[in-house]
Amino acid sequence: MGLRPIFMHDQDILMSFTMMDLKINNKTHSVEVDPTMPLLWVIRDYVGLTGTKYGCGIAQCGACTVHLDGKAVRSCSIPVSAVANKNITTIEGLSANGTHPLQIAWQEEDVPQCGYCQAGQIMTAASLLKDHPNPTDEEIVAGMKGNLCRCGTYERIKKAIKRTVKK
Amino acid sequence: MNRRNFIVSSIAVGGGLLLKFENSLGANADSEIGNFLRVSSNGDVIFHFVKHEMGQGVSTAMAQIISEELCADWSRVKIDLPLADMKKYNANFDTGGSCTIIYQWDLLRQAGAMARQMLIQAAAQQWNTTPENCYAENHMVINRQSSRKIGFGQLASAAAKLNPPKEVKLKTSKEYNIIGKRKKAILVPEIVTGSLQYGIDVKLPGMLYAQIERCPVFKGKLKSFDATNALKVEGVKQVFTTKPIAGLQTLTPYMPHDIREGVVVVADSFWAAKKGREALIIEWDEGVNGNLSTEDFEKLAQQRAMHRTDPTGYTGDENAVSNVDHVRKTLRAQYVFPHQLHSCMEPLNCTAHANPDGCEIWMGSQAPNLIVTELARNFQWKEENIKVHLFTSGGGFGRRYYPDMAFEAAYISKIAGNIPVKMMWTREDEHRCNLGHMFQHMEYQAALDKDGKLYAWYEKELRTYTWAARYHDPALPTMAYEIPNVRFDFEDLIADELVHSSAWRGVIIHGRAYAECFVDEIAADQKKDPYEFRLSMLSKDRDVHVGDGNFLSSKRMRNVLMLACSKAGWGKPMSAGRGMGICLYPYGGSYVCTVAEITVTNEKVKVDRVTVALDCGLVINPLGVENQVTGGIVWSLTALFHGGMPIKNGRVMHSNFHQNKLLRMDECPEMEVHFVETNDEKPGGVGEISSPMAVPAVLNAIYAATGKRIRKVPISLQDIIPG
Numbered sequence: 001m002g003l004r005p006i007f008m009h010d011q012d013i014l015m016s017f018t019m020m021d022l023k024i025n026n027k028t029h030s031v032e033v034d035p036t037m038p039l040l041w042v043i044r045d046y047v048g049l050t051g052t053k054y055g056c057g058i059a060q061c062g063a064c065t066v067h068l069d070g071k072a073v074r075s076c077s078i079p080v081s082a083v084a085n086k087n088i089t090t091i092e093g094l095s096a097n098g099t100h101p102l103q104i105a106w107q108e109e110d111v112p113q114c115g116y117c118q119a120g121q122i123m124t125a126a127s128l129l130k131d132h133p134n135p136t137d138e139e140i141v142a143g144m145k146g147n148l149c150r151c152g153t154y155e156r157i158k159k160a161i162k163r164t165v166k167k
Numbered sequence: 168m169n170r171r172n173f174i175v176s177s178i179a180v181g182g183g184l185l186l187k188f189e190n191s192l193g194a195n196a197d198s199e200i201g202n203f204l205r206v207s208s209n210g211d212v213i214f215h216f217v218k219h220e221m222g223q224g225v226s227t228a229m230a231q232i233i234s235e236e237l238c239a240d241w242s243r244v245k246i247d248l249p250l251a252d253m254k255k256y257n258a259n260f261d262t263g264g265s266c267t268i269i270y271q272w273d274l275l276r277q278a279g280a281m282a283r284q285m286l287i288q289a290a291a292q293q294w295n296t297t298p299e300n301c302y303a304e305n306h307m308v309i310n311r312q313s314s315r316k317i318g319f320g321q322l323a324s325a326a327a328k329l330n331p332p333k334e335v336k337l338k339t340s341k342e343y344n345i346i347g348k349r350k351k352a353i354l355v356p357e358i359v360t361g362s363l364q365y366g367i368d369v370k371l372p373g374m375l376y377a378q379i380e381r382c383p384v385f386k387g388k389l390k391s392f393d394a395t396n397a398l399k400v401e402g403v404k405q406v407f408t409t410k411p412i413a414g415l416q417t418l419t420p421y422m423p424h425d426i427r428e429g430v431v432v433v434a435d436s437f438w439a440a441k442k443g444r445e446a447l448i449i450e451w452d453e454g455v456n457g458n459l460s461t462e463d464f465e466k467l468a469q470q471r472a473m474h475r476t477d478p479t480g481y482t483g484d485e486n487a488v489s490n491v492d493h494v495r496k497t498l499r500a501q502y503v504f505p506h507q508l509h510s511c512m513e514p515l516n517c518t519a520h521a522n523p524d525g526c527e528i529w530m531g532s533q534a535p536n537l538i539v540t541e542l543a544r545n546f547q548w549k550e551e552n553i554k555v556h557l558f559t560s561g562g563g564f565g566r567r568y569y570p571d572m573a574f575e576a577a578y579i580s581k582i583a584g585n586i587p588v589k590m591m592w593t594r595e596d597e598h599r600c601n602l603g604h605m606f607q608h609m610e611y612q613a614a615l616d617k618d619g620k621l622y623a624w625y626e627k628e629l630r631t632y633t634w635a636a637r638y639h640d641p642a643l644p645t646m647a648y649e650i651p652n653v654r655f656d657f658e659d660l661i662a663d664e665l666v667h668s669s670a671w672r673g674v675i676i677h678g679r680a681y682a683e684c685f686v687d688e689i690a691a692d693q694k695k696d697p698y699e700f701r702l703s704m705l706s707k708d709r710d711v712h713v714g715d716g717n718f719l720s721s722k723r724m725r726n727v728l729m730l731a732c733s734k735a736g737w738g739k740p741m742s743a744g745r746g747m748g749i750c751l752y753p754y755g756g757s758y759v760c761t762v763a764e765i766t767v768t769n770e771k772v773k774v775d776r777v778t779v780a781l782d783c784g785l786v787i788n789p790l791g792v793e794n795q796v797t798g799g800i801v802w803s804l805t806a807l808f809h810g811g812m813p814i815k816n817g818r819v820m821h822s823n824f825h826q827n828k829l830l831r832m833d834e835c836p837e838m839e840v841h842f843v844e845t846n847d848e849k850p851g852g853v854g855e856i857s858s859p860m861a862v863p864a865v866l867n868a869i870y871a872a873t874g875k876r877i878r879k880v881p882i883s884l885q886d887i888i889p890g
Contacts, residue, residue: 034436034438051360053367058594106355107356111355113223113794113798114221114512117512141832149512150510151562155797155838
C-alpha cells in the first residue's frame with residue numbers, strides 16, 4: 001500500500017517546448033509551450049487573458065469555455081497543439097466593450113452571483129444562439145446543462161437567454 | 168453602540184472627502200487604502216468594501232446602506248477592495264454566519280449620515296447660512312430658501328476640512344429610496360466581460376506555480392518520496408515537502424483547520440507543476456484512518472446515538488419521553504446528513520511572496536484576520552509585516568474562512584527562496600484532500616399522550632464539528648412549537664472523523680432542520696395534515712427561548728408558514744406520484760418556510776417547484792435576497808440528489824465533478840420567493856437561510872407522493888422504487 005502508480009511515459013517527460021502562433025480574439029500571439037498543455041493554461045498563464053476560468057480540468061463544468069472557429073469548446077481539454085491556425089475567441093473578445101446582447105441581458109437579469117462560471121456560461125450561450133437563434137426552453141436547457149454554477153443562477157441564465165431572443 | 172468615535176475625516180489625495188476608521192490606538196490611518204468612504208471632487212463615491220464578496224451580494228447591499236444615508240445618486244457609487252489591515256478596520260473583516268449586514272448596519276448608516284452632514288455643513292458655509300436651512304438629495308445639497316444646489320463633488324474638499332459631527336440624524340425607513348429597492352449587483356458589468364479579477368487571476372513578475380501532492384488519508388503521514396522523474400519534467404524548478412507546516416491546526420483561536428502532509432512541486436507553469444506531480448513517487452503512512460470507511464463511521468455514529476448523555480438543555484421534564492404515566496405511544500427516527508464538499512467554482516488558491524521579515528498574500532478570503540494571526544504565530548513574523556491583498560472570490564461558502572491556503576503558499580514561497588508563488592489546488596485535490604462539511608446524525612423521539620397530543624420531544628445531535636468546543640449554554644431544538652417537554656442532547660464525533668470538518672453554507676442547520684421531517688412523521692402517524700398540524704402547535708403568540716440567549720417568535724414562524732403554503736397552493740388536488748412537502752425553520756433571527764412540489768416517476772424524482780416565504784426583517788435589496796434564497800435552494804438540492812463524500816480505506820472516492828455532481832440546469836425547479844411584510848427597522852441575515860431547507864421539504868414531499876420515508880441524503884431512486 002502507498003506506492004502510487006506512475007502514469008507518465010518517458011516521451012511525455014521529454015516532450016520539448018514548441019513555438020506556436022495562436023490567433024486569439026483576432027490577434028496573433030507567439031508562445032513557446034509544451035504542446036500537450038491544454039489551451040486553457042496557454043490563454044491564462046502565457047497570453048494573460050484571465051476571463052477564461054479553470055474549474056475542473058476534465059470538461060465537466062464549462063468554466064473554461066471558449067469559441068474555436070465560432071463553436072463552444074472546453075479549453076481545459078484541448079491540447080494547444082490542436083488549435084494552431086484556428087480562430088479562438090475568449091470572453092474578452094466576444095464583443096467590444098461588453099456589448100454582446102448576452103452580456104447586456106446578463107446585466108439586465110442580474111444573473112451572476114460570484115461570477116466565476118459566468119464567462120463560460122455566456123460563451124456557451126453565444127454558441128447556442130448561433131445554432132438556435134430562437135431556442136425553445138428545451139434547447140436552452142440542453143445547450144446549457146453542461147455548465148455548472150454553484151451559486152445556482154440557472155433560472156436567471158435561462159431568462160437572460162430568452163431576453164435576447166425577444167429583441 | 169456609539170460608533171462615531173471610530174470614524175474620522177480627512178482630505179483625500181487629489182481632493183475630496185474621506186471617512187476612515189480610527190484605530191484602537193487613536194492614530195489615524197492616513198493612506199488612501201485605509202479609508203472606507205471617499206467622495207471625490209468629481210462626485211464619484213467610492214466605498215472601500217472591507218467584507219468579503221463571494222457571490223452573496225453584500226458589497227451591493229452594504230453600498231446601498233451607506234449610499235442611502237449619504238443621499239447619494241446610486242449610479243455614482245462604486246466599490247473598491249482595500250488591503251486587509253486589522254488596525255485600520257478594527258478586525259471587522261471576517262465574513263460568515265450570514266452576519267455581515269446585521270453587524271454592519273449601524274456603522275454604515277452612521278458613516279453615510281456623517282458624510283452627508285459634513286457636505287451639508289460645507290454647503291451652508293458657502294451660502295452663509297445654517298445647516299438647518301439645507302438638505303441633501305440625490306448627490307446634491309439644496310438650499311431650502313433659495314433652492315440653490317451644489318453637487319457633492321464640488322463640496323467634498325471643503326467638507327473634508329470640517330470635524331465630523333458628534334451627533335447625526337439617521338433617516339427613518341419611510342425616507343428610504345435606495346434601501347429596499349431592487350439593485351443589481353455592482354460587480355456584474357465586470358463579470359460579464361471577464362475583467363473582474365479573482366485571486367486565481369493574480370500574476371506577479373517572476374512568479375512560479377506550485378501544486379502539492381497531499382496525503383490522501385486524513386491524519387496520514389509522508390513516509391518517503393522520490394523526485395527524480397519529477398525534476399526531469401521541463402519547467403519543474405524545485406520539489407520539497409510541506410511536512411514542517413502540516414498537521415491539525417488546533418491552536419488557532421477559532422476555526423481549527425488541517426494541513427495535510429505533502430510534496431510540493433514548484434514550476435514555471437501550472438501545467439509543468441501538474442506533470443511534475445504526476446511523476447512523483449510517494450509512499451504514505453496512512454495512519455489510523457487507512458482502513459476505515461464511511462460505513463464504519465456511520466455505524467459508530469448510530470451506536471452513540473442510542474445512548475443518552477446529559478441533556479444540553481431541556482424544558483419541562485427531561486425524561487418525559489419515557490414517562491409511562493403520560494405516554495401512550497412513542498415514535499423514533501434517525502436521520503443522517505453526510506460530509507459534503509464546498510465545491511467553490513474557483514478552486515482554492517493563494518499567491519504568496521515571502522520576504523525575510525514577513526509575507527505578502529494575494530487571495531479571496533472570508534477571514535483575512537485569521538490569515539494574519541496564523542501566519543504571524545507560525546512563522547514568527549510581526550503582524551504588520553504580513554500584507555493581505557484581497558479579491559472577490561468564486562464562491563466561499565465557509566471554505567474560504569480557513570487560512571490553510573495562505574499557510575501553504577507562504578511556506579512554499581519562503582522555502583523556494585522568497586520568490587512569488589501561486590499555489591493552486593486542482594479540482595482533484597479539492598475532492599481528495601479537503602476539509603469537508605461536518606457529518607451529522609440526528610436521533611429523534613416523540614411521545615404522544617392519550618389524546619394523541621405531542622407530549623414530549625427528544626432530539627440528540629451527533630456531529631463532527633463545533634466552532635469552539637461544545638455548547639456552553641443550555642441549547643434546545645430550534646423550534647417554536649408548543650410541546651410541553653423538550654430535550655436536546657449533543658455529542659461530538661470529532662476524535663473519530665475521517666476528514667477534518669468545517670463550516671459549509673448553512674452549517675449546523677442541515678442536520679437540525681431534519682426535525683421538520685420528524686414533525687411530518689408525527690403528523691402522518693396522527694393522520695393530520697402537515698400544514699394544519701404545524702399550525703396547531705403555533706396557535707399562541709410566544710417568544711420561545713431556544714437556548715444560548717436566542718428567542719424564536721411563534722408568530723413569525725406562523726406567518727411564513729401561512730404565506731408559503733398559500734402561495735404554493737397547499738391542499739390542491741395532486742395526481743398520483745405527485746406530492747408537496749413543508750419545511751418551516753428559522754435561521755439566525757430570520758424565518759423561512761419552504762414548500763416543495765415534486766413528481767415521482769419510475770425514471771426519476773423531479774422537483775417541479777419550490778415556494779419560499781421569508782421574514783428576514785428589513786430587506787435591503789429584494790433582488791439580492793431572492794438570488795440568495797433561490798441559490799440556497801439549488802445548494803440544498805445538490806445535497807439531496809448528488810452530495811456526499813464517500814470514503815473507502817480512508818480515501819475520498821470522488822475525484823471530480825463527474826462523480827461528485829452538482830445540480831445542473833435540467834434539474835433546477837421553478838422557484839418563487841415571497842416576503843412577509845414586516846415593520847422591522849433592522850435587517851436580518853439571508854446568505855445561508857434557504858440552503859438547508861429544500862432537503863426536508865422534498866423528503867416530506869416524497870412521502871406525500873409515495874408513502875416512503877427517506878432519512879439520509881443523497882437520495883436515489885432505489886430508495887423510493889425498489890428494483
